[in-house]
Amino acid sequence: MTWQTVDWQKKIQTLYNKLLLSLGQCDLCGNNLNNCILPQQTLVCSSCFADLPLFKQAIVQGDLLNWPSINKALPNINFDHLVSLSPYLPPFTQWLPQLKYQGRFELASLLSTLLAQLFTQESFEKYALPFDLMLSVPLHPRKWQIRGFNQAHLLAKPLAHHLQIPYDRTALARVKNNNSQVGQSGKQRRNNLVDAFMLVKALPRNTKHVLLVDDVLTTGSTTNEISKILKRADVRTVTVATICLSLPETKN
Ligand SMILES: [Zn+2]
Structure with a gap:
């Protein structure tokens, strides 16, 4: 019963x-x-x-790397600019897991719209590069099969539409599968991610400015590793855009 x-x-x-x-x-x-x-x-x-607990973008002039504590928490980074909506606080601490694990796809539409709005703000003019290409952080095929979708792609696709940037979901691949990195130190994450990603096709000629999209930036290891690969492929600047930052220093 x-x-x-x-x-x-x-x-x-x-x-x-x-x-x-x-x-x-x-x-x-x-x-x-x-x-x-x-x-x-x-x-x-x-x-x-x-x-909503959004970052005050005007203070950092559209680039969170201008925020001293964030800059300090991300040493030796290979990307050039960082754009994010919010620290990892409610309701984002509910929404992002709901998107990722419960398939609440309507949240991707809301979150990508909010992210797109940032790029139209006055404070972003300084960094309003003419992005040549948008990429999203890929999942390993095995994880993708189990989950059925890649949350970074769900966010990037409508964002590319809003910002009118060419988007390629297949240029990057994750070739090394790791268990969940939750709870691992920055050093452990960096070690896991060595050779974890690769460019599986040549970028379009003269791809100089790339916008790389992910759901959350935690230690920066993933976006850093991908940025390193992109720089080797003659990309000049990589701007990372995420919904949330989960650096310990930015939670409060
Ligand atoms: Zn309400």
Whole structure:
């Protein structure tokens, strides 16, 4: 009897969640979404949007590497600029796992729209390079098969559309599979990632400025390793764009 009850409870909860979304209710507070700020935005009300813990981009002039504590936490990096929406704080600590592990694809649309908006802000003019190409951090094929999708690609595809940048999801490949890197030190991550990625096809001629997209930057090891490969292929600047930064120094 008990197992049947639990099963039905789950089903009802799922249906209820779907109903809330179809009624246009805020993902965070449940209020209705009559006052959406963004036309593409159908998940968060104006009040919750205003409460999002976004980085103050004007202070760092559009590049988080200008923030001393972030710069200090990312020594010896191979990328040139860092753009990110928010420290890894709620609601992003719920949204990103929901996108990655529960396949809530509608969140990719919201998050990529918010990220795209950053590039149109005045503070970004200094770094408004004419990006030649956008790439996303690839998953190893085995992980991709199990998960069924790559969350970085889900974010990059609409971002490329918003920013009108050519996007190639297949130029980079992950050729070395590691277990989850959660909880590992920066040194362990760096060791795991040696030769983990490769360019599987030549970049278009004169690809000088690349925008590399991932969901979260934790130690910078992954984006650093890929940037190293891109620089070897004559790319001049790599700008890393992520939804969140999870550096210990930026959590508060
Ligand atoms: Zn709300």
